[in-house]
Amino acid sequence: MKSWLRVAEAADYTGLSRDTIYTACERGELRHVHVGGRRKLLLRPQWIDAWLERHASDVREGQSGGGTEVVS
Numbered sequence: 001m002k003s004w005l006r007v008a009e010a011a012d013y014t015g016l017s018r019d020t021i022y023t024a025c026e027r028g029e030l031r032h033v034h035v036g037g038r039r040k041l042l043l044r045p046q047w048i049d050a051w052l053e054r055h056a057s058d059v060r061e062g063q064s065g066g067g068t069e070v071v072s
Contacts (some may be wrong), residue, residue: 004042014048024051 002009011018022039024030031047034040 001045003044005045005048007039007041007043010043010048013045014052 005013007018007021010021014021021030021043022041025032025041025043030043030051032041032043035042
C-alpha cells in the first residue's frame with residue numbers, strides 16, 4: 001500500500017466517489033494535505049480508515065438500511 005493516496009486512489013480505496021472524498025476534505029471531516037492547486041490533495045490510508053470508523057460508530061445496529069451505510 002502506498003503511503004500517500006491521490007483523491008482518485010482514495011475513492012478506489014473506499015469504494016466511494018471522488019466527489020465524496022473532496023466534500024469530506026472541504027468540510028474538514030477528512031484529514032488531508034494540499035499540494036499545489038486548490039483540488040490537489042493527498043491523503044494517508046490511515047486517515048481515511050479513521051474517517052470511515054468515525055462514520056461507522058455513528059450507525060446504530062439495525063438502522064443502517066439493510067447493511068447500506070451512507071457516508072457524505
